[in-house]
Amino acid sequence: MFVLETKDLxxxxxxxxxxxxxxxNRVSVGIERGEFLGIIGHTGSGKSTFIQTLNGLLRxxxxxxxxxxxxxxxxPKKIRSVRFRVGMVFQYPEHQLFEETVLKDICxxxxxxxxxxxxxxxxxRRAAKFVxxxxxxxxxxxxxxxxxxxxxxxxxxxIAMDPDVLxxxxxxxxxxxxxxxxxxxxxxAYHRARGSTVILVSHSMEDxxxxxxxxxxxxxxxxxxxxxxxxxxARGRELEAMGLRVPQITSILLTLxxxxxxxxxxLTVDEAVEELRPLLRKGGAHHAQ
Amino acid sequence: xxxxxxxxxxxxxxxxxxxxxxxxxxxLTFAFIVFLFVASNFQGLALMVALMLVVLCLSGVPVSQYxxxxxxxxxxxxFTAALNLFYGSGRRVWGWKFMQITDGGIGNAIFISVxxxxxxxxxxxxxxxxxxxxxxxxxxxxxxxLQVLHVKVHEIAMMMTIALRFVPTLLEETDRIxxxxxxxxxxxxxxxxxxxxxxxIPVLIPLFVSSFRRAYDLAMAxxxxxxxxxxxxxxxxxLHMTGLDAAAVAVAAVFCAGVVLCAALFPASLH
Amino acid sequence: xxxxxxxxxxxSYAYPAREDEESFEVLHGVDLGIRKGEFVALLGHNGSGKSTLAKHFNxxLLPAGGKVYVDGLDTMDESLKxxxxxxxxxxxxxxxxxxxxxxxxxxxxxxxxxxGVPPPxxxxxxDDALRAVGMYDYRxxxxxxxxxxxxxxxxxxxxxxMQPDCIxxxxxxxxxxxxxxxEVLDTIHSLNRGKGITIVLITHYMDEAVGADRVVVMDDGxxxxxxxxxxxxxxxRLLKAHQLDVPQATELVWRLRREGFDLPECxxxxxxxxxxxxxxxxxxxxx
Numbered sequence: 001m002f003v004l005e006t007k008d009l010x011x012x013x014x015x016x017x018x019x020x021x022x023x024x025n026r027v028s029v030g031i032e033r034g035e036f037l038g039i040i041g042h043t044g045s046g047k048s049t050f051i052q053t054l055n056g057l058l059r060x061x062x063x064x065x066x067x068x069x070x071x072x073x074x075x076p077k078k079i080r081s082v083r084f085r086v087g088m089v090f091q092y093p094e095h096q097l098f099e100e101t102v103l104k105d106i107c108x109x110x111x112x113x114x115x116x117x118x119x120x121x122x123x124x125r126r127a128a129k130f131v132x133x134x135x136x137x138x139x140x141x142x143x144x145x146x147x148x149x150x151x152x153x154x155x156x157x158x159i160a161m162d163p164d165v166l167x168x169x170x171x172x173x174x175x176x177x178x179x180x181x182x183x184x185x186x187x188x189a190y191h192r193a194r195g196s197t198v199i200l201v202s203h204s205m206e207d208x209x210x211x212x213x214x215x216x217x218x219x220x221x222x223x224x225x226x227x228x229x230x231x232x233x234a235r236g237r238e239l240e241a242m243g244l245r246v247p248q249i250t251s252i253l254l255t256l257x258x259x260x261x262x263x264x265x266x267l268t269v270d271e272a273v274e275e276l277r278p279l280l281r282k283g284g285a286h287h288a289q
Numbered sequence: 290x291x292x293x294x295x296x297x298x299x300x301x302x303x304x305x306x307x308x309x310x311x312x313x314x315x316x317l318t319f320a321f322i323v324f325l326f327v328a329s330n331f332q333g334l335a336l337m338v339a340l341m342l343v344v345l346c347l348s349g350v351p352v353s354q355y356x357x358x359x360x361x362x363x364x365x366x367x368f369t370a371a372l373n374l375f376y377g378s379g380r381r382v383w384g385w386k387f388m389q390i391t392d393g394g395i396g397n398a399i400f401i402s403v404x405x406x407x408x409x410x411x412x413x414x415x416x417x418x419x420x421x422x423x424x425x426x427x428x429x430x431x432x433x434x435l436q437v438l439h440v441k442v443h444e445i446a447m448m449m450t451i452a453l454r455f456v457p458t459l460l461e462e463t464d465r466i467x468x469x470x471x472x473x474x475x476x477x478x479x480x481x482x483x484x485x486x487x488x489x490i491p492v493l494i495p496l497f498v499s500s501f502r503r504a505y506d507l508a509m510a511x512x513x514x515x516x517x518x519x520x521x522x523x524x525x526x527x528l529h530m531t532g533l534d535a536a537a538v539a540v541a542a543v544f545c546a547g548v549v550l551c552a553a554l555f556p557a558s559l560h
Numbered sequence: 561x562x563x564x565x566x567x568x569x570x571x572s573y574a575y576p577a578r579e580d581e582e583s584f585e586v587l588h589g590v591d592l593g594i595r596k597g598e599f600v601a602l603l604g605h606n607g608s609g610k611s612t613l614a615k616h617f618n619x620x621l622l623p624a625g626g627k628v629y630v631d632g633l634d635t636m637d638e639s640l641k642x643x644x645x646x647x648x649x650x651x652x653x654x655x656x657x658x659x660x661x662x663x664x665x666x667x668x669x670x671x672x673x674x675x676g677v678p679p680p681x682x683x684x685x686x687d688d689a690l691r692a693v694g695m696y697d698y699r700x701x702x703x704x705x706x707x708x709x710x711x712x713x714x715x716x717x718x719x720x721x722m723q724p725d726c727i728x729x730x731x732x733x734x735x736x737x738x739x740x741x742x743e744v745l746d747t748i749h750s751l752n753r754g755k756g757i758t759i760v761l762i763t764h765y766m767d768e769a770v771g772a773d774r775v776v777v778m779d780d781g782x783x784x785x786x787x788x789x790x791x792x793x794x795x796x797r798l799l800k801a802h803q804l805d806v807p808q809a810t811e812l813v814w815r816l817r818r819e820g821f822d823l824p825e826c827x828x829x830x831x832x833x834x835x836x837x838x839x840x841x842x843x844x845x846x847x
């Protein structure tokens with residue numbers, strides 16, 4: 001059974017008005033438990049709308065969303081409980097911090113779940129460790145933290161709810177390459193340690209290539225591809241036709257492949273080196289070091 | 290969506306009223322409202338109603354829009370009418386126990402209701418036919434003489450312009466913050482008044498903080514574009530008064546004079 | 561003073577962290593000259609001092625030590641501030657927080673209005689500026705309805721309307737999606753080539769630096785290295801030692817070179833990398 005599944009999911013903005021827009025159009029996907037799923041698509045492809053239907057922030061115009069096989073809208077009054085199981089981190093999450101101390105803010109989610117103050121605090125501290133926030137920062141006001149620290153505090157606030165599925169919408173937006181790498185490593189470590197399902201929405205193909213097991217490609221509100229990462233990026237030309245890119249390294253080897261060279265699609269520089277080394281040796285270009 | 294609410298509901302168009310100089314429109318609207326209160330009898334009021342109908346027709350704005358703006362104050366009008374109905378003086382027309390309706394009361398109720406309706410409609414014409422930017426420009430230029438009294442006219446106008454610019458942006462941001470907090474389990478729907486107010490804190494504080502950040506960034510951007518106050522500033526959009534405005538003022542003057550005449554010639558209608 | 565249009569001479573600066581800077585933003589004796597018409601990319605990660613240096617070029621910040629000259633004008637001279645800011649425009653990171661008016665063309669007019677330009681001239685400049693960034697059709701729109709890339713282009717138009725010689729852009733694409741990034745980059749390249757406007761682009765994206773005339777890499781408040789993109793990116797070991805990225809194409813060629821393969825010193829993009837590899841690979845079997 002999929003941890004999350006959508007069946008013919010459709011979401012229309014402004015139905016019946018001049019602003020009618022079908023943002024998500026009959027999307028049926030199944031998300032495996034414990035997988036790291038990447039979602040890519042051009043701006044306006046519907047991916048932001050789609051993920052908001054997964055945790056019940058948006059109610060589908062038609063179609064269903066199933067969490068562990070159960071329709072999340074079966075009991076609309078209990079929809080809040082879904083948000084504790086499907087945690088969502090929005091873009092620039094540091095903009096949601098509001099409490100007097102970082103610790104209190106991280107406790108906000110667990111507190112809303114009905115946990116006792118002690119339980120909430122324990123969860124908060126654990127979450128803070130996961131994202132690499134030092135203990136000494138916990139007692140400070142969130143507004144005293146640096147940008148990177150604030151972001152991690154905000155993400156900790158969602159992780160502290162210990163959701164089964166963690167959805168992150170462009171978590172590295174605005175970060176420099178170093179910050180981006182650190183954050184993604186932490187998310188990956190969390191994924192492995194906790195065994196939870198992670199859904200990463202991103203415009204950075206390199207990040208998706210590095211971390212995602214499978215990739216969902218959305219285009220004009222529809223799900224057009226859902227496959228293992230390597231298989232998706234191997235269809236580079238199709239992605240380009242949709243206005244998407246592939247990681248530069250993938251593009252390089254795809255170009256070589258199209259010219260007739262016997263190389264397989266790769267996702268990282270390491271893989272490319274492995275792939276090219278034997279061929280280059282054959283080409284006689286090797287000099288003794 | 291939230292951010293589609295436009296302030297004052299400007300409805301673009303090319304009608305005669307749309308094309309008038311906003312300063313003249315602003316001043317005339319103000320004058321009309323004053324004369325609504327100068328009118329002391331039904332004859333004078335009728336003149337103002339006639340004027341109002343002329344203006345509404347010339348504005349090119351569909352009647353349904355005007356009805357919408359009246360809907361908002363319907364309750365106030367009815368309430369005021371009812372109040373006046375029962376507390377007038379004069380000959381008794383209907384009675385039940387301690388309540389009584391007099392002919393004076395009926396007259397007052399009608400008079401005051403009509404007055405309120407006209408007031409709203411005149412204001413609506415102004416906001417329907419004048420963009421927020423034109424309004425702030427007009428206010429800035431009309432207030433200019435106040436600079437002599439050390440009123441910071443330019444700064445006030447700049448504040449209004451920036452506020453108008455950011456209202457939709459802030460509404461969008463409020464949406465986003467609410468979604469983020471709801472995703473953490475915030476409950477904004479249930480509970481009594483106190484509970485609901487408390488649940489606004491996770492939305493209001495981030496909004497405040499982000500607004501301060503915006504102000505800081507914007508100030509820096511303005512300095513980068515050589516902003517240094519109102520001294521020496523020119524304006525790309527110039528306001529020009531034309532024959533249309535002169536004609537409008539003339540017509541308005543005639544009606545207002547008529548109102549004063551009526552007040553002098555006929556007995557007062559309010560008791 | 562040499563032929564530099566912008567000149568930083570032994571510039572030092574220090575101020576305590578703003579609430580969202582990682583550390584003290586400090587400059588240690590930076591020397592940098594930027595020639596008229598150049599397209600310079602200033603690379604470095606957060607805290608390297610690149611933004612701080614950028615803000616010295618339009619007198620938003622004044623050096624604690626050393627001097628900064630703009631077209632010969634000393635930024636420390638208070639009376640020259642407005643003139644300096646007219647010549648050197650600064651575009652910031654957040655597209656929203658730069659736009660002041662509720663109508664696009666009125667926002668673009670803001671700069672010239674501040675300079676006291678006569679109204680008919682302002683109208684001309686606004687139209688020209690909007691055309692130059694490709695936003696003329698949106699001149700009557702409200703800013704909040706535009707995409708990030710469009711907003712940034714309007715911000716750039718607002719600067720162009722002041723007819724500057726140079727535009728400094730502080731991470732202008734950091735908050736944009738890929739389409740917005742392309743729009744903005746294409747715009748600044750066309751302004752540089754078409755109108756000869758000097759461009760100083762502060763960025764942490766390697767692929768944006770690749771298109772520059774000169775790349776200046778900063779770390780820890782100092783200039784680490786500078787040169788053409790090729791010269792800079794071939795110093796892969798140095799960049800990696802300072803936790804800086806190189807394009808994947810460059811890294812691939814560097815790694816293979818290290819293993820002894822006879823590849824050129826540097827490949828900057830996909831095309832160069834493919835071409836370099838093709839020279840060495842055994843001829844393809846055409847199916």
